[in-house]
Amino acid sequence: MAKILIIDDEPMLLGALVDKFTRAGFKVVTAKDGKLGLKSAFKSRPDLILLDIIMPVMDGMTMMHELRKDAWGKKASIIILTNYDTNDTQLAQILTDQPSYYLIKANSSLEEILEKVQEVLESKGDTR
Amino acid sequence: MTFIYNHVSTKYSVNNFVVYRPTMSQNEPIDANNKEQLIASELRYRRLFETAQDGVLLVDFNTGMILDVNPFLVNLLGYSKDDFLEKHLWEVGVFKDIAASKDHFFTLHKEGYVRFEDLPLETKTGRKINVEFVSNAYDVGNIKVIQCNIRDITDRKKVEQLAIDKVNEIKTRDEAILNSIGDAVFACDQNGDLFLFNRMAEEMTGISLKEVIGCHYSQAVTFIRESDGKPCNDFVAEAINDNKITKMTNHILLVRKDGRKIPIADSAAPIKNVKDEIVGCVVVFHDVTKERQIDKAKTEFVSLASHQLRTPLSTINWYVEMLLSLDVGRLTPKQRQYSREVYHASQRMVSLVNALLNVSRLELGTFAVEPELVDITKIAKSCLKDLKPQILKKKLIVSERYDGGISLVKVDPKLLAIIFQNFLSNSVKYTKSGGKIGLTINKEKDNVLIEVSDTGIAIPVSQQKDVFGKLFRADNARKVDPDGSGLGLYIVKEIINYVGGKVWFESSERKGTTFHVSLPLSGMLKETGGKELV
Numbered sequence: 287m288a289k290i291l292i293i294d295d296e297p298m299l300l301g302a303l304v305d306k307f308t309r310a311g312f313k314v315v316t317a318k319d320g321k322l323g324l325k326s327a328f329k330s331r332p333d334l335i336l337l338d339i340i341m342p343v344m345d346g347m348t349m350m351h352e353l354r355k356d357a358w359g360k361k362a363s364i365i366i367l368t369n370y371d372t373n374d375t376q377l378a379q380i381l382t383d384q385p386s387y388y389l390i391k392a393n394s395s396l397e398e399i400l401e402k403v404q405e406v407l408e409s410k411g412d413t414r
Numbered sequence: 415m416t417f418i419y420n421h422v423s424t425k426y427s428v429n430n431f432v433v434y435r436p437t438m439s440q441n442e443p444i445d446a447n448n449k450e451q452l453i454a455s456e457l458r459y460r461r462l463f464e465t466a467q468d469g470v471l472l473v474d475f476n477t478g479m480i481l482d483v484n485p486f487l488v489n490l491l492g493y494s495k496d497d498f499l500e501k502h503l504w505e506v507g508v509f510k511d512i513a514a515s516k517d518h519f520f521t522l523h524k525e526g527y528v529r530f531e532d533l534p535l536e537t538k539t540g541r542k543i544n545v546e547f548v549s550n551a552y553d554v555g556n557i558k559v560i561q562c563n564i565r566d567i568t569d570r571k572k573v574e575q576l577a578i579d580k581v582n583e584i585k586t587r588d589e590a591i592l593n594s595i596g597d598a599v600f601a602c603d604q605n606g607d608l609f610l611f612n613r614m615a616e617e618m619t620g621i622s623l624k625e626v627i628g629c630h631y632s633q634a635v636t637f638i639r640e641s642d643g644k645p646c647n648d649f650v651a652e653a654i655n656d657n658k659i660t661k662m663t664n665h666i667l668l669v670r671k672d673g674r675k676i677p678i679a680d681s682a683a684p685i686k687n688v689k690d691e692i693v694g695c696v697v698v699f700h701d702v703t704k705e706r707q708i709d710k711a712k713t714e715f716v717s718l719a720s721h722q723l724r725t726p727l728s729t730i731n732w733y734v735e736m737l738l739s740l741d742v743g744r745l746t747p748k749q750r751q752y753s754r755e756v757y758h759a760s761q762r763m764v765s766l767v768n769a770l771l772n773v774s775r776l777e778l779g780t781f782a783v784e785p786e787l788v789d790i791t792k793i794a795k796s797c798l799k800d801l802k803p804q805i806l807k808k809k810l811i812v813s814e815r816y817d818g819g820i821s822l823v824k825v826d827p828k829l830l831a832i833i834f835q836n837f838l839s840n841s842v843k844y845t846k847s848g849g850k851i852g853l854t855i856n857k858e859k860d861n862v863l864i865e866v867s868d869t870g871i872a873i874p875v876s877q878q879k880d881v882f883g884k885l886f887r888a889d890n891a892r893k894v895d896p897d898g899s900g901l902g903l904y905i906v907k908e909i910i911n912y913v914g915g916k917v918w919f920e921s922s923e924r925k926g927t928t929f930h931v932s933l934p935l936s937g938m939l940k941e942t943g944g945k946e947l948v
Binding site: 369 | 741
């Protein structure tokens, strides 16, 4: 069973994602800000991280940057799941920190997100 | 009126008046023996002397004694004739500066001619006047005479001074205006040499007027492009050569004397004289640092606002999605119907938020145009493919025609996709079942021509002029699709304008609608903005 870490500060959205992915057969771990997310990531070493950007304490871009400094974190699969549009600074950071996808929550159905998650996990599995 | 006296003059005594009469000019010889003729001529000259509206003074060359003075001069100076006659020139109070008068007298002796363009005199009553004073010395038989012609130029001088004062007043006022303007202003002649550099220009550039006046403008002000730091002064030459008002393109920096760079916005206009010839160029510019900051704040605000709007929408979408996919149990038909309505409405809101985001980006001019070499046909075909389900459902007949001559064009694929998507989806939406849709891509001179036609419900003639307006929806369109945002065509038009293209259409109930887009083959101009359109 694959393990997913979902980091999002909106409880309603987090709830929907947890429900969907649990039902889809994933083990789901959550965190409500970047700092807690970082801790959880190192502790539980999920197969994939769904990462929001706008969060208190530590935002998603910073969290991703910090994660990439770690040896394991460098190779962790991350899908950014946010409602915030990219800007130049973010784009630049995305080029360096390399998440697998940048998805806009409002424009993506749960099914689509699920598909993308499975796609990333499968490609990861292939390289192993 | 003055006479030009020729060489010889004759002394006559007529009626006890002693007069000097100049000889006639060469053309009119007088028979000295014809006394009648002589007397007649004499009277003529005497009359002239007496009635002249300039002063005439006759002085003995050797003694400096005044021999005769005409009435005009007597009146002008307020003395009597006796005050003059048999006196030395410098004894008459009017030529106050005795030493100078004597000097001039001696100059006359030497040169035979003295002229004062503007001689200040004082009349007997103390009134100050200005005169033009010309003295000539010449021979009258064996006597040498000085003739002084005096013209009162007091009034003329007054008028001249008034004019000078007025000009200075206007000049001072104009300078005050220029120096009070909040914008930097400089002007150059047709060679580009500066003749105007106002206070704001001095402040903004850190260079003083003294340093730059007369220099070529390129030496005085340095403008560079923000993107690559290359110098950018062509707008001035362009204004002069092309006789039009030019604006510097966005993202220009002014490099101050101290090296600091300031973002500016400006315009250059040709200066024309009364004959409508171009005699120079005037440039106005101002610091846009603050505007840029505001723009940045606006962009960030829009992004943040859309984020806040999207969050509850995502919530609705996801929970309803799970309801509809029966994740949490079966639904009665009514429950399913209601859930669909909710989902539908929520999707509509999401579209609207995306469209609003694009609109604000377009209006702020902050979106990026990233041209690449693209196969336009490919993008068109891909958009059609996305619409396949609806096309099949409505049994629409699609005909495509692609001019083989067009291979790759430099365009931003995302923006091009938005253009195709919009026209094609509209055609599909507004054409009844069994109708026809046509897509043509052509090359015409330096442009790519795209045509999207349909046999649909057309745009009512009375509403055709509004169709590109923000949030506008034609009445018949509203009936077919109440959910449309009314922003699609607005966005498409803004994009097309932004990249230097044109868009137009024909629409009639009988034939349907055809939209035309013309894009320059030279490709879209690359613009570095902040964001991409969604």
